[in-house]
Amino acid sequence: MITQHPEREQILLENVLSALGNPLRLHVVRVLAAGGEHNCSNVLEGVSKSTLTHHWRVLRESGVIWQRPSGRENLLSLRREDLDARFPGLLDVLLEAVNSGASSVAPHGAQPMADARRG
Amino acid sequence: MITQHPEREQILLENVLSALGNPLRLHVVRVLAAGGEHNCSNVLEGVSKSTLTHHWRVLRESGVIWQRPSGRENLLSLRREDLDARFPGLLDVLLEAVNSGASSVAPHGAQPMADARRG
DNA sequence: CCATATGTACGTCAATATTCGTACAATACG
DNA sequence: CGTATTGTACGAATATTGACGTACATATGG
Numbered sequence: 001m002i003t004q005h006p007e008r009e010q011i012l013l014e015n016v017l018s019a020l021g022n023p024l025r026l027h028v029v030r031v032l033a034a035g036g037e038h039n040c041s042n043v044l045e046g047v048s049k050s051t052l053t054h055h056w057r058v059l060r061e062s063g064v065i066w067q068r069p070s071g072r073e074n075l076l077s078l079r080r081e082d083l084d085a086r087f088p089g090l091l092d093v094l095l096e097a098v099n100s101g102a103s104s105v106a107p108h109g110a111q112p113m114a115d116a117r118r119g
Numbered sequence: 120m121i122t123q124h125p126e127r128e129q130i131l132l133e134n135v136l137s138a139l140g141n142p143l144r145l146h147v148v149r150v151l152a153a154g155g156e157h158n159c160s161n162v163l164e165g166v167s168k169s170t171l172t173h174h175w176r177v178l179r180e181s182g183v184i185w186q187r188p189s190g191r192e193n194l195l196s197l198r199r200e201d202l203d204a205r206f207p208g209l210l211d212v213l214l215e216a217v218n219s220g221a222s223s224v225a226p227h228g229a230q231p232m233a234d235a236r237r238g
Numbered sequence: 239c240c241a242t243a244t245g246t247a248c249g250t251c252a253a254t255a256t257t258c259g260t261a262c263a264a265t266a267c268g
Numbered sequence: 269c270g271t272a273t274t275g276t277a278c279g280a281a282t283a284t285t286g287a288c289g290t291a292c293a294t295a296t297g298g
Binding site for chain 1: 130131132133134136137138139140141142146187205206208209211212213215216217219221222224235
Binding site: 001039040049050052054056057069071072074078 | 243245246247248263
């Protein structure tokens with residue numbers, strides 16, 4: 001596991017909100033919320049590798065995601081347990097809001113920012 | 120009522136999260152959540168007037184607060200109904216998290232960033 | 239070992255955010 | 269009207285963010 005993951009108790013609300021206050025990262029969380037681990041490059045498209053690395057860092061350091069190397073890839077997953085423990089209900093409320101179209105991320109259930117599907 | 124307040128349907132999640140991703144503004148929301156209208160200058164102290172104006176703008180334009188002139192003062196209030204309608208549960212979850220100490224805003228129930236009290 | 243695939247690190251660049259001081263506008267109060 | 273109070277507008281200084289290209293590190297697979 002990569003370092004720079006804050007402990008659960010170190011996760012601060014303002015950092016999480018700040019991290020999720022970006023449409024691109026909000027979209028990523030929406031995709032990861034499906035569960036399991038996702039390959040870095042499958043979550044977003046049309047963005048340079050270095051830009052992705054930047055966003056993974058923000059999400060990781062704010063405590064929103066786990067990032068784990070696997071082979072030469074890098075798997076991402078939502079820190080759902082920690083987030084639920086620290087901010088009960090927050091994730092559910094956010095996902096509900098995103099899915100209801102209350103953001104620029106997902107008008108009505110699709111994932112317009114990227115093709116997270118594969119095969 | 121000052122202009123630049125978005126309609127309820129125009130309030131976007133990422134803008135609200137971005138606005139609340141700042142400890143100072145998160146604190147303001149916490150204070151306003153007590154209900155009613157609050158005088159601009161009573162919500163925060165130790166910050167210049169122009170800086171406050173800036174933060175009111177961010178909160179107003181993201182749809183988090185109402186701002187209403189009254190005499191030579193300016194009253195602020197939380198757009199609770201609109202936020203609840205657009206992002207059901209979000210405000211409650213956030214306030215709960217802040218009050219539980221999951222942010223740098225309020226360690227345990229006090230309001231360390233300002234003396235919002237008055238007589 | 240060598241080539242390929244996958245990401246990170248670093249430097250750069252433009253845009254945005256945060257803060258402040260000063261000047262100004264509007265209201266209240268005498 | 270003149271003064272004080274309250275807040276906005278504007279410009280400046282600085283920090284942070286978001287994006288990218290290039291170079292590098294690591295693992296896979298021949």
